[in-house]
Amino acid sequence: xxxxxxAIVLAVFALSAIxxxxxxxxxxxxxxRADAVTVNVSVQRGNRPVEGLNASDFTLxxxxxxxxxxxxxxxxIPLDATLVYGVGLWSSGNVRQFRTDAGRMxxxxxxxxxxxxxxxxxxxxxxxxxxxxxxxxxxxxxxxxRASATSITGGWTALYDALVAALILPTSxxxxxxxxxxxxxxDTISVTSPARLQAVAARTEAVLHVQLxxxxxxxxxxxxxxxxxxxxxxLSDPDEDQIVTVAQTxxxxxxxxxxxxxxxxxxxxxxxTDYRRGYVLxxxxxxxxxxxxxxxxxxVTKPGKYDVRAxxxxxxxxxSR
Amino acid sequence: VRFAIALSSDPCxxxxxxxxxxxxxDTLGRSTEAMAAYESALRVVPGARxxxxxxxxxxxxxxxxxxxxxxxxKTLSVPASHDPWLELSAGDYRFWASNLQQLRETVxx
Numbered sequence: 001x002x003x004x005x006x007a008i009v010l011a012v013f014a015l016s017a018i019x020x021x022x023x024x025x026x027x028x029x030x031x032x033r034a035d036a037v038t039v040n041v042s043v044q045r046g047n048r049p050v051e052g053l054n055a056s057d058f059t060l061x062x063x064x065x066x067x068x069x070x071x072x073x074x075x076x077i078p079l080d081a082t083l084v085y086g087v088g089l090w091s092s093g094n095v096r097q098f099r100t101d102a103g104r105m106x107x108x109x110x111x112x113x114x115x116x117x118x119x120x121x122x123x124x125x126x127x128x129x130x131x132x133x134x135x136x137x138x139x140x141x142x143x144x145x146r147a148s149a150t151s152i153t154g155g156w157t158a159l160y161d162a163l164v165a166a167l168i169l170p171t172s173x174x175x176x177x178x179x180x181x182x183x184x185x186x187d188t189i190s191v192t193s194p195a196r197l198q199a200v201a202a203r204t205e206a207v208l209h210v211q212l213x214x215x216x217x218x219x220x221x222x223x224x225x226x227x228x229x230x231x232x233x234x235l236s237d238p239d240e241d242q243i244v245t246v247a248q249t250x251x252x253x254x255x256x257x258x259x260x261x262x263x264x265x266x267x268x269x270x271x272x273t274d275y276r277r278g279y280v281l282x283x284x285x286x287x288x289x290x291x292x293x294x295x296x297x298x299x300v301t302k303p304g305k306y307d308v309r310a311x312x313x314x315x316x317x318x319x320s321r
Numbered sequence: 322v323r324f325a326i327a328l329s330s331d332p333c334x335x336x337x338x339x340x341x342x343x344x345x346x347d348t349l350g351r352s353t354e355a356m357a358a359y360e361s362a363l364r365v366v367p368g369a370r371x372x373x374x375x376x377x378x379x380x381x382x383x384x385x386x387x388x389x390x391x392x393x394x395k396t397l398s399v400p401a402s403h404d405p406w407l408e409l410s411a412g413d414y415r416f417w418a419s420n421l422q423q424l425r426e427t428v429x430x
Binding site: 123126164171189192317 | 340372374375377378381382383387389390391397398401406407
């Protein structure tokens with residue numbers, strides 16, 4: 001079969017798939033496979049979300065090759081949100097604040113949305129699994145969990161493990177996934193590593209946003225003392241750049257305190273607002289090799305200066321074809 | 322680590338040796354063998370989150386997303402169990418409770 005013939009067959013297949021999806025009564029799925037790629041896109045202009053865009057307003061390059069996309073507004077799709085918070089180096093005040101704020105964050109979710117909460121100290125614990133939950137019940141869940149938790153802390157934190165878990169844990173393919181983590185700047189005992197976290201980020205469907213709180217030890221002090229000897233994983237100095245890269249790979253971001261909200265609630269509100277006003281682009285890759293890393297470049301074609309945030313690419317493993 | 326696995330009768334040491342074996346194999350890009358090492362660690366200490374997380378992460382990056390999510394979901398759905406990875410830095414402190422009990426029994430009139 002010639003290249004042209006193959007391209008025509010692929011195009012017919014893609015159009016048939018899109019047509020069938022439109023006609024079907026079953027919910028659409030939003031999981032990337034080798035033959036169907038999904039990209040969450042956030043578009044801002046002057047720090048304000050840009051709404052009302054359609055497929056013709058975007059260009060999407062997959063490994064440099066333009067693709068034909070269809071769009072869906074993110075707000076139309078039920079959301080699975082995961083909150084990740086730490087108890088290791090945090091002051092008890094921050095943990096108490098999270099207990100209060102988590103309920104307020106849950107109350108911002110819609111009736112069809114679901115919430116899960118993960119806690120990390122030296123190990124990752126699931127406070128409660130994905131479920132539709134009312135805000136006022138979240139504090140009760142947290143209280144009950146803390147009362148029964150036997151976790152030792154000892155100042156140890158496994159942030160990388162918690163983020164790997166949050167990006168892997170099961171969700172439904174017809175829902176979008178949002179992970180919001182609160183991070184005070186040190187990982188001391190993760191069994192995984194930033195490189196492993198990055199490998200997971202390149203393959204996940206979830207969008208990760210991280211609020212970076214001020215470090216507890218000033219940089220100059222760490223420079224004098226050097227790495228703490230009790231660190232097991234060799235990650236003596238937290239590398240915020242790694243966290244920023246990981247978050248951006250998923251189409252999210254990592255922000256210092258105050259940049260996207262001073263409090264946890266304000267941060268979550270801004271993330272959620274931006275997320276809901278975003279778009280889901282879907283396409284069937286054409287004229288690109290299937291396996292391996294695919295770099296994605298999304299732009300808005302309308303005149304003006306736009307800040308477009310989308311995941312940087314996706315990975316197709318041989319087994320997922 | 323294979324020497325430790327072969328000779329030690331201490332489950333904590335054998336577990337950690339399997340985990341380090343897996344990490345080394347991972348670094349060499351030998352993911353299938355690394356996953357076998359993590360599975361061996363989980364046979365020594367079932368439910369240990371460190372080995373389960375490493376196995377889940379390997380399954381995920383190998384494209385076996387459903388298996389990965391199922392393993393991790395199952396691991397996190399039960400209360401946290403004993404995990405030698407966390408006891409590594411404490412050295413012999415992990416024997417504190419049993420040694421104390423033994424001492425009490427020894428000095429008891």
